[in-house]
Amino acid sequence: PIARKCTVHLLGTGLPSFYVADLGPLSFTLGLSGWTANDWSRAGNFDLMAPRADVDDLTKRRVFDALKRSWCDTPDELSKHLDLDRRVVFGALAAYTQAGRVMFDLNKQVFRARELSREPLPMEQLRFANEREAGATRFIESNAVTLTERRLDTAGHLHLSGRIQLNDKLINLRLTLDRDERLSNADCPCNWHKQNKLYQGPCEHLLALRMQHVR
Structure with a gap:
C-alpha cells in the first residue's frame, strides 16, 4: 500500500468526517459528509459552527500579514507574536478562510496562507453565509x-x-x-x-x- 497510515477525524454525529492518509513526503485529506441531504459542502452550514468573533479590519490584516510571513502557523503562536487574544486571532483566521485566502491544514493542525484567486473575494457580498x-x-x-x-x-x-x-x-x-x-x-x-x-x-x-x- 502507498499510505503508511490513515487518521480519521470524527466531528460528531451527523457532522462531516475527515480521513488523512500519510503518504510519506505528502499527505492526502478526504472530507466526507454524513449524507447528501446535509450538503455540508454548501456555504453556510459548516461555516456557522466555526469561530465568529467580530474583528476589525486592521487587526484582521495584522493576523493575515503575520501568517503570510511564516506561510503557516498555529493560532497560539500568532496570538503570542502579535500580543492578541486567541479568540481574536481565530476570528480573523476564520474570516480569511471564508474569503478564500487562508486554509486549515488538518494533518499539521496549522493555518496556511493560500490565495484561491488573484483578486480577493467580495467579502461584502459574502457577509452572510446564509x-x-x-x-x-x-x-x-x-x-x-x-x-x-x-x-x-x-x-x-x-x-x-x-x-x-x-x-x-x-x-x-x-x-x-x-x-x-x-x-x-x-x-x-x-x-x-x-x-x-x-x-x-x-x-x-x-x-x-x-x-x-x-x-
Whole structure:
C-alpha cells in the first residue's frame, strides 16, 4: 500500500468526517459528509459552527500579514507574536478562510496562507453565509438578545445562556463553545433546532446568542 497510515477525524454525529492518509513526503485529506441531504459542502452550514468573533479590519490584516510571513502557523503562536487574544486571532483566521485566502491544514493542525484567486473575494457580498446568519444579525440590531449567563468550565469550554424576544414570545436557549470557539453543543426550542439539532448548522437564535457574546 502507498499510505503508511490513515487518521480519521470524527466531528460528531451527523457532522462531516475527515480521513488523512500519510503518504510519506505528502499527505492526502478526504472530507466526507454524513449524507447528501446535509450538503455540508454548501456555504453556510459548516461555516456557522466555526469561530465568529467580530474583528476589525486592521487587526484582521495584522493576523493575515503575520501568517503570510511564516506561510503557516498555529493560532497560539500568532496570538503570542502579535500580543492578541486567541479568540481574536481565530476570528480573523476564520474570516480569511471564508474569503478564500487562508486554509486549515488538518494533518499539521496549522493555518496556511493560500490565495484561491488573484483578486480577493467580495467579502461584502459574502457577509452572510446564509439566511440564518442574516436573521441572527437582525435580532442583534433590534436589541432582542439578552445574555443571561456566561460560564467557563474546567475543560475550557464556555457555556452561554440567554433569551431572545420573538414578537410577543420570549425563548430561552443555551450553547457551548469549545476552546477553539467552535459550537459543540446547544439547545433551542425553535422548530429548526428541534428538527435538525446541529446536523445542518445552528439556528438563527443560537447564532444571535453567540454574536451577542462577542459584541
